[in-house]
């Protein structure tokens with residue numbers, strides 16, 4: 451294995467694996483740090499952690515365990531994947547994890563680049579945009595767990611790290627890999643080794659990837675991984691996942707715990723003509739709906755049932771105020787994990803989950819250890835197959851996909867691409 455990756459959530463990890471697979475790498479996604487060795491025939495491994503919103507010291511600990519395992523597998527370069535909207539709290543976990551990885555690697559410099567133009571996320575003058583909005587005005591300011599109220603990534607990161615934060619502006623990025631490499635080195639030399647690099651197009655990301663060839667640690671959204679496979683692979687490219695994917699037919703179910711704008715629009719589209727059942731925070735907190743009853747309803751309905759807790763920001767905030775943010779999130783995630791288990795026991799072979807935390811809870815709840823990467827359903831969302839099981843999934847980040855994502859995902863999971 452040449453490229454070792456650590457993802458801070460499960461949807462983000464499959465987003466990254468998708469980019470690497472499309473660029474010709476043989477990639478496997480692991481749930482947490484594997485106990486045994488990696489398969490011998492892979493170019494990249496993505497260790498998916500559920501570390502985005504846990505306490506910073508726990509995120510650091512898990513990330514270091516992942517790093518140690520990846521280095522033991524012979525990885526030459528480490529990639530730390532976080533969200534393209536830089537989801538984090540003022541305490542972290544992005545800064546503390548980067549600091550710890552650099553310390554353990556015995557090096558100082560890392561690129562920081564959340565840009566992912568295919569999904570509208572660009573970094574310009576150190577500020578993160580979602581389409582034509584600053585991050586802080588994109589809806590992310592209302593995120594249930596990591597509200598993002600500052601679009602200046604340099605400032606956000608500076609609050610989380612003990613290292614200096616530098617910047618390479620777009621004007622330098624447009625000059626290409628050599629200029630980027632020189633500018634990164636100059637920032638590091640000036641005591642600012644965590645270097646936020648502007649990127650607005652895939653072409654920029656490819657140049658940044660070339661410039662990062664000799665860095666032990668690269669960090670960012672999946673976009674900046676676009677340029678990395680070329681550094682590691684010769685002409686020996688894997689068969690594209692779309693060509694080897696067969697999919698599975700059989701019963702399906704949709705589970706949505708993301709409160710993001712796009713997921714809510716996707717739910718509205720699906721619910722217009724298909725079975726859909728809202729699970730409120732009160733339903734779960736007061737045991738009015740249990741995994742048994744929800745799964746039984748989904749398994750017995752005509753068509754594919756969508757179970758969703760997703761709600762508008764006011765409703766989510768109201769539930770958080772009454773029950774506590776972590777408590778309600780934890781109970782809902784446990785509910786979806788247990789429901790997924792019942793659904794799979796009941797014969798479901800295709801499962802779509804929306805929301806990073808929700809997807810992480812479901813994958814862990816299903817005891818899936820290894821995921822094979824299939825074809826792309828939407829930018830940032832591949833179909834994936836649970837190794838050794840009759841189960842295919844789509845783990846969708848909250849804001850990814852367009853309004854008819856659920857229908858598209860079910861078709862791709864069935865092999866109808």
Ligand SMILES: Nc1ncnc2c1ncn2[C@@H]1O[C@H](COP(=O)(O)OP(=O)(O)OP(=O)(O)O)[C@@H](O)[C@H]1O
Nearest residue numbers: 594707708709710759779782805806807808847848
């Ligand atoms: N009705 C609700 N009330 C309170 N909390 C909720 C409600 N519905 C979902 N949540 C919680 O909000 C969190 C949403 O996070 P999740 O990562 O699943 O979605 P997301 O942040 O939109 O996705 P992504 O991280 O991929 O962008 C989860 O912890 C979930 O349990």
Ligand SMILES: O=C(O)[C@@H](O)C(=O)CO
Nearest residue numbers: 462465533534671806847
């Ligand atoms: O980078 C992104 O936006 C996604 O892969 C993600 O991490 C959302 O949870």
